[in-house]
Amino acid sequence: MKTLTRKSLFRAFLFFGLLIPFLAWGQKSGQTKLNIPFEKYQLSNGLTVVLHVDKSDPMVAVAIQYHVGSNREVKGKTGFAHLFEHIMFQRSENVGEDEFFKKIQNAGGDLNGGTGNDGTVYYEVVPKNALELVLWLESDRMGYLLNTVTPSSFANQQNVVQNEKRQRMDNTPYGFTNYVIDKHLFPDGHPYSWQVIGEMEDLQNATIEDVKNFYRKYYIPGNATLVIAGDIDPVQVKDLVEKYFGEIPAGNPVSDLPKMDVSLDQTKRLYHEDNFANAPRLTVVWPTIHEYTSDAYALDFLGELLSGSKKSPLYKVIIEEKQLAPRVMAYNNSMELAGKFTISVMANPGVDLDAVESAINEAFARFESEGFTEKDVERIKAKLETQFYQGISSVLMKAFNLARYNEYAGDPGYIEKDLASLMAVTSEDIWRVYRQYIKGKNYVMASFVPKGKPELATEGSVAAGIKEENVEQAMEAKPISSEQEGAIQKTPTRLDRSKEPLLGPEPVVTLPKIWKAQTKNGISITGIEQTELPLVQFSLILKGGQTLDDPEKPGVANLVALMMKSGTKDMTAQELEEAIELLGSSINVYAAPEAIFFEVSCLDRNFEKTLDLLGKMIFEPRWDPKEFEIYKKRTISTLTQRKASPEYQAQIAYNQILFGKDHILSFPVAGSESSVALITLDDVKKYYSSNFAPNAASFQIAGYPARKRVLASMKVFEKKWPAEKVVLPAVKSPASSEKPVIYFVDVPGAKQSVIRIGCLGLPRNHPDFYPATVMNYRLGGNFNSVLNMILREEKGYTYGASSYFNGMKNFGLFIAGASVRSNTTEESLRIFHESIQKYPTETTEEDLVFTKNALLRSNAMNFETLGSLVDILDNIALYNLPVDYVQKELDVLQKITLDEYHALAKKYLNPNRMIYIIAGDAATQLPKVQATGIGEVVQYVF
Structure with a gap:
């Protein structure tokens, strides 16, 4: 589950990399021709459905875009949209706990979701024979989820989301930057004045009734667009959509929010001493305008001209001439209600940010005096054309685009106008928005400096007043057992929703010809x-x-x-x-x-x-x-x-x-x-x-x-290139660890402990490498893995836990890890050790069947994009794999037995010959780790 932000088209890949539109093309003319082959219709309950046929691969993508993001929240009850996104993956009236991931993965598919300022999207990509299963699952959580939101499931996801916040904001350098900017750029109570993930206090104080009311209001058919794209028969799909979504109650209509563009009556300068920063960073933000406006498109170009190339004035002055920073970015981010233009400079260590501010002003002066050429504008447009094509290389990307355009522009085919608006931007437009939004206008400036170095902040800055959490005293929501909660009451329906649809005939997958x-x-x-x-x-x-x-x-x-x-x-x-x-x-x-x-x-x-x-x-x-x-x-x-x-x-x-x-x-x-x-x-x-x-x-x-x-x-x-020969020297293989040792890296004040566990693994071309990867799938290779289910779903200690084999040419590595709440470090370490130790004997035939189904059936999705095809070819070249290695590995997967599975786990997963790394707060966690008895504890210093 992800939090999403929508940047300009130049930064669109940050929003799942998917906001690049769908195009058809004519190769002979070399001209881009827009053609959007979709069918749009609406159910009687208000659900908008968009169908797109693409039979190039035997797969289907389903995306549901709900028009509810953090902008629908109110002050004091923030983070609800994202919290409910997590809850939507737990269970529904007819789908058991944690079964969403398991059922989709068993079908060979993938699923996830993401929440942004303006909306929440859920998606599945599956072999085409699993489409009915997906529609059953998605409709069940749209219409029949509320009764399953129990104190236990709610408390668990409260903990998970709080850990996500710690991982992404509290425990990372510059993690509070957007928090500071948005709080001061937008007025109090503005929907963009808080972060998508919400305030920690709000997350801790949220009640079940709070989130249920949020769901009742916004998770209704009329506030969503369902897109089904891929190898489909539209007639059959319409029947299935009506079957599963048709009787979901319509709910009360949800009105669009009015545009809320803002302006500043004064410039604001703030600073924060960042516990995790080694170098200062300056962020300057101006309020701009909401999306799909002519000014928004021109501001996209302005950002690219200011920083996007080696001739850009910000690059020239800050990086090349004054050498104040290794990187600088300028970009516009126009959203549904408002927009902002950002300049971000990651300065070199020890640099006074006053010098950076002065350099930004010098770059503006140079931009005004030297300007830019029509060739520069055409260069940006040429870059866009390729990005548009790259953004439609999968049915999932097409599904996202169609869904988002429908919800936020009112038309799945709005892509034609969107692209035309970009291509219509002129030099005059760019100069106009520069004068209207940037030149001489008020802004918010945030100086993030290393702890103890406030003198590096820009002159006149005041403390941002960030209230940091004391993790040792953190409130933890306490789940209770499902037995204590009793049975879930089911909503009466005409359709017997308890019957899970069977998968259709397995699609024929044709391997690419190399x-x-x-x-x-x-x-x-x-x-x-x-x-x-x-x-x-x-x-x-x-x-x-x-x-x-x-x-x-x-x-x-x-x-x-x-x-x-x-x-x-x-x-x-x-x-x-x-x-x-x-x-x-x-x-x-x-x-x-x-x-x-x-x-x-x-x-x-x-x-x-x-x-x-x-x-x-x-x-x-x-x-x-x-x-x-x-x-x-x-x-x-x-x-x-x-x-x-x-x-x-x-x-x-x-x-x-x-x-x-x-x-x-x-x-x-x-x-x-x-x-x-x-x-x-x-x-x-x-x-x-x-x-x-x-x-x-x-x-x-x-x-x-x-x-x-x-x-x-x-x-x-x-x-x-003369036919000279280079002899590559052999790489010395490191020695294996003979006993478990815990190495503790002190990160004073850390809100989370980063755990890394591992040992030497296998080279990529070793006969056991792929079988070992198959064996690891159940341990830490998917959402429903042993490690993730215990540490995230059962305990709520982390945002995610995983393990994997990383094969190189000469040798390989096994790595397991997670970032856990600081005061759960000791128990999390024990869970890792015990889970790995038990794994060779606890895997069942059912686990093996699940693994085989997930990996074999997902093969239909492994050859869709050019990137995935080049990856296959790169593997052949790097690791001397046979041209038909994909087929050979599929054969191995089909034939592997449970005894072989157990033998692989026993051979390659020995927790008593692994090293354990913890990067966390030694003052509070080292004594507890020393008491685990797993192995010798060494405080590691670089």
């Missing part, structure tokens, strides 16, 4: 042709990555990857960036433990031009000293900032202890502050010349281009 080739100079090429959209996604992988770094100077591979975008022989970094964006393409380069990745997406018509730019980046790197110093300083600053995060501290401790401090993989890929400070441009060039060779490279592509066209386009890589 073609394989090799260039004359040794580059391995694999591809999958998919012509649903005019898109191409490809990757070029150079094996080695971080493992080729010197342990005395880690971080070189990371800087090599960063420098790949610093320009070419004939183009500066800025010119290269513009050339890529004018094509509507994106090229992302990053280093990983075992490889450097070049990940590329583009429109099909621009494939060759984009590939040519990639070639220039690889063959003709610019090695610009100025860019190198910027990247180097940015990396050091980022490493310093990350160290403040308890999650990050736990992960670094895990790596150092498991691998040993002299092992290259004990370091982050980016290195350490001290090692990066020592790296020179010559080190980067040496890594490049020694390790960039065709025999270490592989090329993976999915999308429109056929094999012949791809191979013809790769000729340039044959001509310009």
Whole structure:
């Protein structure tokens, strides 16, 4: 379950990555043609239904958008929309406790939900034979849930949501930023003046009757849009929708809220000493306007022009020239009722935020004097076109778009107007909104500074007055047993809703056809042709990555990857960036433990031009000293900032202890502050010349281009890349732990303890790797897993607990973990230890059947997007897997027995040979952990 925010289209992927609209296209003309194939109708009770047929894959997505977010709450009763989202996953009159996830996963599907300021959405993606099951489940919780909201289930979800707040806000650097901004940007009582997750006090004081009244008012058919998209027969689907949703009472109509755009009569400056921040951060926010207005579209462009590229004035002044920060963002966020424009600067450690404020003003002055060109505007529009296509690569994304447009624009097909409005933005529009909303206008400025350094805040700032929770004295809602609560009273219905629909015939899943080739100079090429959209996604992988770094100077591979975008022989970094964006393409380069990745997406018509730019980046790197110093300083600053995060501290401790401090993989890929400070441009060039060779490279592509066209386009890589050979050195395998040891990392004042548990696992290509992954599914690989059900659903100690096997080329890891409320650290640790210890003997045949069903049936959804196809090809290249490895793993899954399952668990899950990492408040939790008796307790210092 997620909390959602809607940013501008440039930041739309933050809202599930799904607010990019559905398009049809004409490849020959190269022009975007809008066509929205949907059917919309309404049931007699007011439920709006939208159907979209897409038979490209045997699957269906169902999304229900309820027009109820945190903006429907009132002061003193905040967080109800999000809290009820959690309750909706518990049970209903005809669906047992925690059965929603179990039934969908057993059918091979996925489900979740999210709450934002303006609405709440629930979704399922399933093989097409499970559609009736989904409609039964969704209709039961829409119309027949209220009687099941008992003191026990309510108390449990109160605890879970409070832990979610601690994890996302209270226990993370800068977690209270939006809280401070919104409280002072919007007037008291405005629906956006509180956070979606709500106030802790309100969550603790909420009553069952409070949330029941909220449900009765807003969770009604007339306040929702149901979208069914995928491989469907509309005639049959209409009958099913009427069958399951038709008799749900209509309820009282819900009126739309009026627009509530705001203005400030004065500028407000605030600061907060952040317990988890290592560096200062400045956030400046101006009130703007609600969504779907001409001004909102122009403000989106303004944000991109101010910070979205290397030529943007905020980047130029703050990062390149004054080197005050590693990153800066400017963006507009227009929502249903109002909007806001944000500039956020994550400053370098020790930087006085007065200097950052001055730099922002200097950037504005430069923007006004130098302006921007029509080419800049066209560059942004080109970027948008590709983003639109990328946002429709799955039926789920289409379902989200249709649902949201219907609820908030009144028309599922509003996409045509939405895109037209974006493409109609002019330079004059951008200047107009800059003058109307930003230039000389009042704003809210929030300085978040490290604890004990208020002098870094901007001049004139006053304390934000954040009231932080004392977790040791935290109120905990006490669930009672379901036996004490008695039987659930069922609502009389014409349909016998107690009968769960059976799954239809298993759909036939066709595995993608993979073609394989090799260039004359040794580059391995694999591809999958998919012509649903005019898109191409490809990757070029150079094996080695971080493992080729010197342990005395880690971080070189990371800087090599960063420098790949610093320009070419004939183009500066800025010119290269513009050339890529004018094509509507994106090229992302990053280093990983075992490889450097070049990940590329583009429109099909621009494939060759984009590939040519990639070639220039690889063959003709610019090695610009100025860019190198910027990247180097940015990396050091980022490493310093990350160290403040308890999650990050736990992960670094895990790596150092498991691998040993002299092992290259004990370091982050980016290195350490001290090692990066020592790296020179010559080190980067040496890594490049020694390790960039065709025999270490592989090329993976999915999308429109056929094999012949791809191979013809790769000729340039044959001509310009000499057939040199690189020998990748063997990576030293770390020693296994022989006994359980608990390492405690002190994070003073932590509201949660981050727990990481694990041991060495298996390489990705080991015969037991996939069987071990199957075995782990029941332990910690899904929502209904042993660990999550105990720690989250039964105890309410965490927002989520999980475990997984992470396979690399040479070895692998097993990791289990959770972030738990601080005062439950000791018991949570015991639960992890006991659950892992019992697991090899407690798994039943029923558990195995559930695991097989979930994984086998979900196979229908594994090949829908270009990204998922490239992932398959990347696995083949990185781990030397056979081309048909997907089929081979399916065969393993079908044949695995319970005895084999138990043997795998016994072999690879021994809690008495694992390490236990806790990053939490030592003053309150260390003595309790020492009393567990699990193993020796060591206070770990980096």
